[in-house]
Amino acid sequence: MSVVRVGVIGAGNMGADHVNTLHRHVSGAVVTMVADIDEERAAAVAGALPGARATGDPYAVIADPEVDAVVVASHDTTHADLSVAAVRAAKPVLCEKPLAPTLSECVRVVREERRAGKELISLGFMRRFDPAYVELKESLAAGVCGAPLLLHCVSRGVASAPGATDEFSITGSAIHEFDTVPWLLDSPVTEVSWHAPRATTAVTGLRDPQLMLLRTADGALTTVEVFLNAGYGYDIRCEVAGERGTLALTNPARLVTDSARARSLGYPADWRPRFADAYRLELQAWIDAVATGSPAPLATAHDGLVAGAVAEAVIASMKNGGRTVTVQVPEV
Template sequence: MSLGVGVIGAGVMGAYHARLLRDSTGGAHLAAVCDADPSRAVQAAGEARTFSDPLALIADPGIRAVVIASPDATHAPLALACLRVGKPVLLEKPIAPTAAEGWQVVEAEVALGRRLVQMGYMRRFDGAYLEMKAAADKGLIGAPVLLHNIHRNPGAPDWFTGPMPITNSFVHEIDASRWLLGAEMVSASIHAAPGGEPLMITMETSRSEIVSSEVFINAAYGYHVHAELVGRRGTVAMAAPALALVNSDGRQGFGFPDNWVPRFAQAYRDQMQAWVRSVATGVPIGPSAWDGFCATSVAEQIARGMAQGRTQLVLPARPSLYD
């Protein structure tokens, strides 16, 4: 039976998730959209119902699963509300603005005794990342020892300030690095270029692998995510994100996507489909609340330690629910 999904938040990401549920997700349908702005909710909902109160949506018996894409500060409280009524959640990153709040979600899930939260770290569903991981898993590059990440945005809105390049952007690299290497980060050091950007962040894993990441929010030229995983016998890197090459005006090349939505369009679609299937089968897939907590906690510790040299990263023991 088709899964009725309610989407909370009708901003860029919420509207996008709603559209995926309306148009191109098997086994599910968009049952409702909730937004404080009714016109935005209606626009994203199409023929589905609308809510202005997220708790009402969560409580509604016609809603069997929830996508949370509202502002960051609401992520944890709304996830907790879903856990209270036992409804599966696809939760946009970050899990919360602070690790402490994120930890509440982990604790609640642990108390519940089963995993209902999938974090929206969509890169784990991206073809290029998956192919990198597959290459490593097949042994094509030998034991991984080093991961290079590059995360460039063409710019950021005014409110994107303070530690947000780390807590809102670099969290993606933290999650992807933990996933690709299957290891926890234990230390980090940062260099910042003049004016504070770009950042070069060097992390070490529990197995002493190195993760070297550039984070450049105002890279101007376009949205560009790149990674190369270095092993003892070879490396695997993302290919350029080009479907077609144009020769014109003396040059050959391709255009970058404007932002993460077109770049990861297929990953978002596959993430949604995988989540719906996971809800149907009851088998968790994708990043967990624990993964969400780790990403936010590591980011928070790195942001706090920026002024000093090397920051030792500390995480609580992983609850057995996440083994």
């Protein structure tokens, strides 16, 4: 297997994490180029790698002859244009979720990829590679809990990023569940509704937490809680109640501590420790596919479009007092 030369666009938390994972933990990849609108940040990340170059121009990465494949981890609003550019350059691209913040942009990207005639875009729905979610999916398929009826998903973080909007909870956070739930159930989301209690006073002007109900074509019903400012830690839960029992993710803490009248398990401050394995395995699977020219086993651009259609329906419900909205997946 030849080594895949990777260019990474975006050197923020996510991009820097991908660079480190590719360099330290993925077999068969070498990061040759790093771009960021903050060129110094790009230089700092590239500087830690032997032979990697930095640039302020993401398109230079896509065009570079020493870049075989591209990772897009820049701002959500840039995902669509950069993915399209990579497709036009005929280079495989792993685009972080979401494919785009709006459904119409998702459609545009998928159409461009269709036009190019080759599935070059992989989407970073990394939960599909998280060992716990994978085991959950396998156990469901094996019938451990019988046919799924109800799912309860919870996605909590410590604090929202500056400038977070009500829509971001949907397109930036719940979007993971919009992909994970149909992937787990092998059944698309057909109908949604949006609900919320009074907002936390931890931030002003943000509807947080939010609660969404998703119906899938198989008749199952899913509750999704997104709580960006839960304060206590980064905590991702998923329970499936089926006809014969339930399956749920555990808290993955490695240590238990007894002190000060309490037995406790730690929570991480953000997603990085929780999904380190998922990102590593996703990147490895992607590199393996790129190296051999085989289809990548990651989520596709169309999966991103489908999740985007669910997000659009949830936003419509939010703007209409929580009424039930049918998910419309555009034909492309």
